Amino acid sequence: MSRVGGSGAPPAPLQDYEVAGKVMLLGDSGVGKTCFLLQFRDGAFLSGTFIATVGIDFRNKVVAVDGVKVKLQIWDTAGQERFRSVTHAYYRDAQALLLLYDITSKMSFDNIRAWLTEIHEYAQKDVVIMLLGNKADVSSERAVRTEDGASLAREYGVPFMETSAKTGMNVELAFLAIAKELKQRALQPPDEPRFQIHDYIEAQQKKSGCCAFA
Numbered sequence: 153m154s155r156v157g158g159s160g161a162p163p164a165p166l167q168d169y170e171v172a173g174k175v176m177l178l179g180d181s182g183v184g185k186t187c188f189l190l191q192f193r194d195g196a197f198l199s200g201t202f203i204a205t206v207g208i209d210f211r212n213k214v215v216a217v218d219g220v221k222v223k224l225q226i227w228d229t230a231g232q233e234r235f236r237s238v239t240h241a242y243y244r245d246a247q248a249l250l251l252l253y254d255i256t257s258k259m260s261f262d263n264i265r266a267w268l269t270e271i272h273e274y275a276q277k278d279v280v281i282m283l284l285g286n287k288a289d290v291s292s293e294r295a296v297r298t299e300d301g302a303s304l305a306r307e308y309g310v311p312f313m314e315t316s317a318k319t320g321m322n323v324e325l326a327f328l329a330i331a332k333e334l335k336q337r338a339l340q341p342p343d344e345p346r347f348q349i350h351d352y353i354e355a356q357q358k359k360s361g362c363c364a365f366a
């Protein structure tokens with residue numbers, strides 16, 4: 153995460169943001185990472201043929217958080233095992249990790265513990281992690297109970313939400329919560345109360361009439 157400019161620094165006309173941070177999307181192949189990113193960036197869902205990501209790719213999006221522009225550089229990683237060594241190299245620079253499983257795939261949920269072990273091995277100690285149960289729109293094929301997602305998240309002390317890259321459910325909220333956390337880390341004076349990502353997600357979900365599991 154970086155703060156752009158600073159007191160006395162000349163304005164940077166090409167950088168239309170004040171805070172920047174790297175966010176990585178992680179999780180098994182097919183859980184919906186690419187769709188999640190495209191839903192956030194373009195508000196679109198590409199249904200149909202599944203084309204697995206090869207290696208790693210990134211997109212930028214600037215979001216306004218309480219009047220501050222935060223640039224999220226979002227890295228979409230390949231979930232397939234054979235690309236893992238490529239993605240490990242990118243963990244160290246990431247300030248935030250969105251870890252996805254597919255609520256219709258028990259295996260993708262069971263693999264979350266292995267993902268968290270990998271994260272603890274390769275990522276920065278203070279990285280922000282969020283657990284997301286994606287494809288919540290396919291409730292007829294649900295294989296992972298919401299309570300089980302929430303309970304795993306509690307065990308690891310990370311915030312949790314169910315999402316849908318198809319309908320857009322909680323997609324923006326996930327990135328906005330990350331942007332708020334990055335903004336507070338970069339700009340907030342130490343004597344002010346800290347932004348609490350768990351509380352924020354819980355409050356937003358209550359507001360929208362949805363489930364709060366943070």
Ligand SMILES: Nc1nc2c(ncn2[C@@H]2O[C@H](COP(=O)(O)OP(=O)(O)OP(=O)(O)O)[C@@H](O)[C@H]2O)c(=O)[nH]1
Nearest residue numbers: 181182183184185186187204205231287316317318
């Ligand atoms: N119903 C539904 N389908 C989804 C959702 N998100 C993704 N999909 C579908 O799931 C399949 C895989 O989505 P991707 O976004 O390519 O998965 P990925 O995690 O990026 O996969 P890798 O690139 O191999 O790591 C595609 O057929 C998508 O259309 C969702 O929220 N709901």
